[in-house]
Amino acid sequence: MSSKDSQKVLMAKIGAAHGIRGEVRVKPFGDDPLSFTDYGVLTTKDGNRSFEVDRARVQKTVVITKFKEISDRNQAEELNGVELFVDRDQLPEPDEDEFYYSDLNGLSVEDQSGKPMGKIVAVQDFGAGDLLEIRPKRGRTFYVPFTKEFVPEIRLADGVVVLDLPEDYLSEGKPDSSGASPDR
DSSP: OOTTTTOEEEEEEEEEEETTTTEEEEEEOSSSTTGGGGGSEEEOTTSSOEEEEEEEEEETTEEEEEETTOOSHHHHHTTTTOEEEEEGGGSOOOOTTOOOHHHHTTOEEEETTOOEEEEEEEEEESSSSEEEEEEOSSSOOEEEEOSTTTOOEEEGGGTEEEEOOOTTTTOTTOSOTTSSOTTO
């Protein structure tokens, strides 16, 4: 088994306790909010703790979840912030134009002419859509919207992501530091 196969993939993050019977609010990652319940045992990244879903129901933007191992509110409160993972090889292969965030981390980034721009260090979502966090060889990390317009090509086999950025996208003279153009 290669290291890529045994890689952990973040499926969800436990939030606050819900009620008195050990339920917790879970923030799922992925298109289907209940998908994290499909893989049996979920673990922490280090593999030291494991959790099995007893039942789960969607409530607005979270999934109210009861884990078999958690029986009361005190235990549930201790889980706030715990991230839940599955092994990468448990997941189905993504469709074309679909990617697991963990497959993108570490990929080289270049512009359309092939000039290196850095490496992807994370995929973030601060509430307005997915952003690639890119670390250049020198300087601070920057964010690029993870859309076809900004990321027209991903060559997983080559380990390369190609960006198509507006000419002034990385200029330092912008009044706002969010990475967004002021005229949009």
